[in-house]
Amino acid sequence: MINIVCEISKFLTILFMVLYTVKCFSIMASNDEEERKRKLNIQIVYVFIIHFLSYLIMYLRLNSVKILVFYGIQIFVAVFYMLVFHSVYKESSRLLTNNTAFMLLIGYTMLTRLDMGLAVKQFIFATVGLIITAFLPYILVKWKKIKDWGVFYGVMGIILLLTVFIPGLGYENFGSRNWIRIGSITLQPMEFVKILFVFFVASMLVKANTIKDLFVNAIISAGFMLVLVLEKDLGAAIIFYITYVFMVYLATSRPIFLIGGVGLGVGAVALAGFLFKDTLFAHVMTRVQAWQDPFAFIDTGGYQVSQSLFALGTGGYLGSGLTKGKAHTIPVSNSDFIFSAICEEMGVLFGLALILVILSIFISFINISLKCRNPFYKYSAFGFATIFIFQSLLNLGGVTKFIPSTGVTLPLISYGVSSVLSTLIIFAIIQGICVISNREAIKNERQKERAKQQLALESGGRIPQKRARKSKKQQN
Amino acid sequence: MSPEEEFLKKEQEKAKNNKIKNRPIIVITYLMVFVYVCLIGYVIYFMQFKAETTIANSRNIRQDSFAETVERGDIITSDGVVIATSSTDEDGNTTRSYPYDNLFAHVVGYDSYGKSGLELQGNFYMLRSHINIFERVVKEIQEEKNRGDNLITTLDYDLQKAAYDALSGCNGAVIVMEPDTGKILVMISKPDFNPNEIDAVWEYLQTEEGASSTILLNRATQGLYAPGSTFKVVTTLEYIRENYNYDKYSYICEGSEIFTGVQIECSSGKVHGELDLADSLAYSCNCSYANIGVELDYASYKDTAEDLLFNKELPYVGSYNSSSFYIDGDSRRDELPQTAIGQGDTMITPLHNALIFSAIANGGVLMEPYLMHSIENDDGATVKKFSPKKYGELMTSDEAAILTDYMKGVCDYGTAAGYFWDASYDVAGKTGTAEYDNEGNCNSWFVGFSNPDNPDIVVSVIVEDYTSNGVSGSWVAKQIFDAYYN
Numbered sequence: 001m002i003n004i005v006c007e008i009s010k011f012l013t014i015l016f017m018v019l020y021t022v023k024c025f026s027i028m029a030s031n032d033e034e035e036r037k038r039k040l041n042i043q044i045v046y047v048f049i050i051h052f053l054s055y056l057i058m059y060l061r062l063n064s065v066k067i068l069v070f071y072g073i074q075i076f077v078a079v080f081y082m083l084v085f086h087s088v089y090k091e092s093s094r095l096l097t098n099n100t101a102f103m104l105l106i107g108y109t110m111l112t113r114l115d116m117g118l119a120v121k122q123f124i125f126a127t128v129g130l131i132i133t134a135f136l137p138y139i140l141v142k143w144k145k146i147k148d149w150g151v152f153y154g155v156m157g158i159i160l161l162l163t164v165f166i167p168g169l170g171y172e173n174f175g176s177r178n179w180i181r182i183g184s185i186t187l188q189p190m191e192f193v194k195i196l197f198v199f200f201v202a203s204m205l206v207k208a209n210t211i212k213d214l215f216v217n218a219i220i221s222a223g224f225m226l227v228l229v230l231e232k233d234l235g236a237a238i239i240f241y242i243t244y245v246f247m248v249y250l251a252t253s254r255p256i257f258l259i260g261g262v263g264l265g266v267g268a269v270a271l272a273g274f275l276f277k278d279t280l281f282a283h284v285m286t287r288v289q290a291w292q293d294p295f296a297f298i299d300t301g302g303y304q305v306s307q308s309l310f311a312l313g314t315g316g317y318l319g320s321g322l323t324k325g326k327a328h329t330i331p332v333s334n335s336d337f338i339f340s341a342i343c344e345e346m347g348v349l350f351g352l353a354l355i356l357v358i359l360s361i362f363i364s365f366i367n368i369s370l371k372c373r374n375p376f377y378k379y380s381a382f383g384f385a386t387i388f389i390f391q392s393l394l395n396l397g398g399v400t401k402f403i404p405s406t407g408v409t410l411p412l413i414s415y416g417v418s419s420v421l422s423t424l425i426i427f428a429i430i431q432g433i434c435v436i437s438n439r440e441a442i443k444n445e446r447q448k449e450r451a452k453q454q455l456a457l458e459s460g461g462r463i464p465q466k467r468a469r470k471s472k473k474q475q476n
Numbered sequence: 477m478s479p480e481e482e483f484l485k486k487e488q489e490k491a492k493n494n495k496i497k498n499r500p501i502i503v504i505t506y507l508m509v510f511v512y513v514c515l516i517g518y519v520i521y522f523m524q525f526k527a528e529t530t531i532a533n534s535r536n537i538r539q540d541s542f543a544e545t546v547e548r549g550d551i552i553t554s555d556g557v558v559i560a561t562s563s564t565d566e567d568g569n570t571t572r573s574y575p576y577d578n579l580f581a582h583v584v585g586y587d588s589y590g591k592s593g594l595e596l597q598g599n600f601y602m603l604r605s606h607i608n609i610f611e612r613v614v615k616e617i618q619e620e621k622n623r624g625d626n627l628i629t630t631l632d633y634d635l636q637k638a639a640y641d642a643l644s645g646c647n648g649a650v651i652v653m654e655p656d657t658g659k660i661l662v663m664i665s666k667p668d669f670n671p672n673e674i675d676a677v678w679e680y681l682q683t684e685e686g687a688s689s690t691i692l693l694n695r696a697t698q699g700l701y702a703p704g705s706t707f708k709v710v711t712t713l714e715y716i717r718e719n720y721n722y723d724k725y726s727y728i729c730e731g732s733e734i735f736t737g738v739q740i741e742c743s744s745g746k747v748h749g750e751l752d753l754a755d756s757l758a759y760s761c762n763c764s765y766a767n768i769g770v771e772l773d774y775a776s777y778k779d780t781a782e783d784l785l786f787n788k789e790l791p792y793v794g795s796y797n798s799s800s801f802y803i804d805g806d807s808r809r810d811e812l813p814q815t816a817i818g819q820g821d822t823m824i825t826p827l828h829n830a831l832i833f834s835a836i837a838n839g840g841v842l843m844e845p846y847l848m849h850s851i852e853n854d855d856g857a858t859v860k861k862f863s864p865k866k867y868g869e870l871m872t873s874d875e876a877a878i879l880t881d882y883m884k885g886v887c888d889y890g891t892a893a894g895y896f897w898d899a900s901y902d903v904a905g906k907t908g909t910a911e912y913d914n915e916g917n918c919n920s921w922f923v924g925f926s927n928p929d930n931p932d933i934v935v936s937v938i939v940e941d942y943t944s945n946g947v948s949g950s951w952v953a954k955q956i957f958d959a960y961y962n
Contacts, residue, residue, distance in 0.1 A: 003619070246500075246504055249500050249504070250497075250500040250501060250504075253496070253497070253499060253500055255503075258500070258503075258504075295530075295533060295535075298535055306533075306535065309522075309530050310530065310531055310533070310535075310536040310537075310538055311538070312519075312522070312523070312527070313522075313523070313526075313527035313528070313530045313531035314531045314536065314538040314539075316523075316527070317523060324541075325538070325541075326537060326538050326541060329537060348519065348523055351519070352516055352519060352520070355512065355515065355516055355519075356516075359508075359509065359512045362505075362508065363505065363509075366501060366505050369501055370498050370501055370502075373490065373494050375497075378497070382501055382504075386504070389508050389512075390508075393508075393511060393512070393515070396515060397515055400515070400518065400519050400522065401522075402514075402515050402518045402519075444487065447483065447487075448483075448484060448487055451480035451481075451483050451484050452480075452484065454478075454480045455478070455480050455481065455484075458478070
């Protein structure tokens, strides 16, 4: 009996996941305010169902009351967040709050299955993070001078990155020296520095008028990359670099910066790989080999990717069902390889839908950046969108053998205090930018409206009514 | 223009500017969407075309969890004999049994204490169930195990039995293959064990006596032996490659001669007289081959050996050892005479010898050897079929034809003629007597194939300690060929 309930729940989870994903895109495409509102509410129902069914399976299989209690607290916090955040910030994006809560819940679910202790820890930090970052949009709206602090962001960022080299504070993990330990909490400074980096680049680009300005900016940015390479954190170095190149391309509108930048990056990696293949890049080389043929190196560098592919393949499109697979045997399945764990037990179809949800989050970031007229906010939003989508790409591609694995986390889903906090900060900043640009847009609309009315009165014509409703549409 | 008009115009300008400003964002967005579509396409491609072979990897521990819902399928020979089967008791405990005890010990392997042989190689397939969906649902609800798929091997029961009986009490190994497909029909290694009593075997291996035992070693694929005179085939190939007028070769054997300070004698002190290359091989004249050996180009000799997969990985899925050949450009001259006749440091497995002769039989082309023929569900419908795969060309078809021709002489009038002169079929092959110590104790080899014009099967036999038990490789091979043709 339990078997049948669990099997049916598994299929329903996938079904509602697909429906949720469809909604993500149809909400973005929708122009009608009422329809959007209705769809957003349905989305919350879907989140609730997916989460409920997943915990139902785990409860039936593991028969633990602790799971039920944990479930209750989670869904309460998530629904509370989805409803309250929007009522405080009327101009924020509800689609984004829904997705934030959804991604966190998927993460908690898989972590509960893998390691309840970690799941609780993640939940506590994420909830604290949600509360703290809830103030960020407010701060952003008030703090008009944020764009003038470019030099400060740059210097601060590099100093923070360098903390990992302080003896006793920084330490090495998984072959990269990019961690610090404060008490019992371990952090990756890079996760927070990437936020400073985006602000730094945006601020410098807003002010840059000459090639010389761009050059100075490039030198300091190269400093970030250099420190990351010395930390042997290649994944982060790639994310920073691509973000930098994309932002310069946006600021200059010159394709040459995009093509040249990417070409230069590829060349640099190839050259560095060639020059330092036995020293600084030794562990990168192992990863490239493991990517080409993980099964030939299954006892060494290819172990993780082999296990990940076994998980995907054995789980199949429909998955083994939560707790029924061997997801806990995938190395670092609670962090970098959580996507493989999700695919194995919840199904590859679920995983594919999750990839689309991530893509939809990127597109909603982009939409906010597109609408924004203030260049600093526009560049920042675009920079954060790049970081989010590129980090996800490195993670998803790495665990599926699409590209060599670089050891980065999947935003909001992977376990990791720094990772989840920094992603929540990014999401909150994006919401802040959304609020700012929406308010500005509404203000503009009103002014336009007034000007038109004035003109209409002067010419004795009628007042164009249909304009009045449009301002509302801007709110997402 | 009124200030209002001016304002509206400015606004319009701003919106237009924003649109231009946004162009790079649109470009990057399309770019990233494209990359993600590729990622999704790749995952689907992996699931459709790569997943099955990936998860069949014997290192995938998830296979064992299938055993909770599936009763391991049978292993069946190509002629329909069940050689491994499972039964499940009322509590759902499955036991594995092997109806023919020791007969298929090494090739089928065992299912506990870590797996081996076909039990390991085919583990994944036997733990999958492809019976019809209704039966599966019914069993699911009754919480009974489904019958797993059966593994149909390329093994031939009658031939395996004949070879097993021929080898009787001797230690050694036999491997029989089809040269044109790579199907392995027989694989035997002795001493062996009874897989039904694997617990006792394991206990025995823990004892002091058992610790030095090699009963679990599959000599057919892992046993490294001196190739003895079977290696003269390699030397012949090298000689042909270096000398276009190889058919003019001539040597007068006086039973013993000193080459580069090393004394070489023909077996039993026989004096062969005047020989050409074909006769040298047929009579397996050691002096003639030492004479050839010292003239050979070392580096080229090594290349030819490596063309034939010495010092290389073999295209075989199970566990095996690589053969070794040590001569290269830096070797001392006095190593050559011994190496040319298959003594010295050269080592080969019966499997590898079978592969070399299989390539000769198949016009120089080696087919990958394989043991798994197909997978059938419990109702006998084929679920998956493994097809023959070409490995590559080890030598030209002309070279293969010359070697075949010479090796026919071995069985027509040469060293193996005593066994095959009255056979109803033709055989091309090579005998070998390889010393394994300094007291003249020898292992006996025979490697060859029947019906040389259109080869049927390749047989590779090694009998250990021929000197004391008197069973020769050629005799065992004869019994196998007889069983095949009768």
